Amino acid sequence: MGSEVRKLRLATGIEVPCFIDGDPAAKPLMLLHAWGESFESFDRLAPLLAGFRVYAPDLRGQGDADKPADGYSLAEQAADAAAILQALEVPRAFILGSSSGGYVAQALAVDHPESVAALVLVGAPLSLRGRPAFADEVEALTDPVDVAWVRDSLSWFPLLHEVPAWFIDDRVDDGTRMPAHVWKSILGGLCSAAPPTESGTIDAPTLILWGGHDHLLSLADEEILAARIAGSVLKVYPDAGHLVLWECPERVAADAMEFLGALG
Template sequence: MGTDATTRLVLLPGWCETGGVFERVVPLLPAAVTPLVVELAASDVADWSVRGLAARVAAALDARPGGRTVVLGTSSGAYVAQQLAVDRPDLVDGLVLVGAPVALRARPPFADEVDGLTDPISPARARASFEWFATRSPIPAAFLDARAAEAASLGARVWRDSLHGLVDAAPPLSTGTITAPTLVLSGADDTVVGASHTHLLAAIPGSRGVVYDDTGHLVLWERPERVAADVTRCVGQLAADA
C-alpha cells in the first residue's frame, strides 16, 4: 500500500538514548515518510515525569503542525508515546509501540547503579550498561559505540532524573484510553518487559501485535529491517484508510 507526503513519523527514543538510535531504521523508510525526532533525554528537560515528557512532545508537534502523524516510541519512549496518545489524541493518528512497557512502577535491578553514577560517565561505562538489556542477535559494533558515546554525554543527572521520572509515573493506560490505531512490536525473548506487557498493550482497541522470534528488549537495535517494514505497512494502511 502506498503512503503520501503528509505522513509524519515522530520518533521517541528510549531511556538514555538519543535520536541516533533510529539511524538504522530511517534510511529504510519510504521517501514519502518524514521522520521527526523529539529528544526525551536532554539537559533542558524541566519535567521528567512521563506526563511532562508527553507534553514536551506535544509542544514540539504544536509548534510544527503537519498532516497525518504516526508516533513511534521505543522502550520507555513508547511509554511516553502512550501518554501522548492518551492526553493529546488530536496529535496521534497512529501509534507504534516498540519493546514497550505497560507499567514501570518498580525500581529496576540496575537503579542503585544509576543512582551512584557521577560525572563524567565514560563511553565504556555507558556501553557496559547495555548488558542490562540482553540481546539475542549481533548488533554492529559501530552502532553500539555511537550509542555509548551519546549516552555518556547526557551526564549522570539525566540518567538519574529520567529513570526516576519513569518509575514514579502512573502507567499511561491507567490515566485514560488510547483511541489511535496501534501497532505493538515486541521481542519473544524480552526479559525486561515480558509477555504480560505485550498482551495488555495488544488489548488496546484497534491494536495489532507482532512478536519477533529470537529478539530481546532492544527490538529496534536487533531488528531494524523488520521494524522498518512493519512501520511502512502501518503507515500505508493509515493512508489507505484515510
C-alpha cells in the same frame, strides 16, 4: 529529499534538535527514542521508512537537547513531544516509540490525543512502576558519567542478533553525553508515573512489536497492553530480545510501513 537537523525552541521553554527527512508532502511520522539514547538511534531505521516525512527529535536531557535541572516526569516528556509537533507545525502525526520512547508515546496518546494519528510501539512497556534492578547503579552515577559504565550498562539488554559496532559505539556516546542528574531524573520520572493505559484511554490505531526473548518486558504484560488498546495488533519477533529496534530495523520498518500504510 535531503535530510536536515533543525533546532526547535519549544513552548515548554527548552531547545531540542530534530532530524527531518523525506518528502514534505508525505505523511508525518515522529520517532521517539529510548532513555539514554538520541535521535541517532534511528540511523538504521529512518532510511527504510520510504514514503513518510520523518521527524526524530532528541528528547529533553538527551543527545544535544537542553539539559535542565527538571521537567522529566512522564507527563512532561509527553508534553515536550506535543510541543515538538507544534513547533514543527505538524498538527497530527504517526508516532513510533522505541522502549521507553514507546511509553512516552502512550502518554502522548492519552494526554494529547489530537496529536496522534496512530502508534507503533517497539519493545514498549505496559508499566514501569517500581524500581528496576539497575536503579542502584544509576543512583550512584556522578559527573562525568564513565564511558566504561555506559558500555557495561548495555549488557542489561542482551542482543540475539549482531548489531554493527559503530551503532553500539554511538549509543555509548549518547550515554556519556547525558549528565548524571538526567540519567536519574528520567528513570525516576518513568518509574513513578501511573502507566498511561491506567490513567486514560488510547484510541489511536496501534501496532505493538515485542521480542520473544525480552527479559525486561513479559509477553503477559504485552498482551495486557494490547487488550487495553482497542483494536491494537501485537506482533512477536520470536528471535529478538528487548532492543527490537537495534536488532531488527528492517523488520520494524517493513511492519510499521505495512500497518501505517493500511490506515490510508
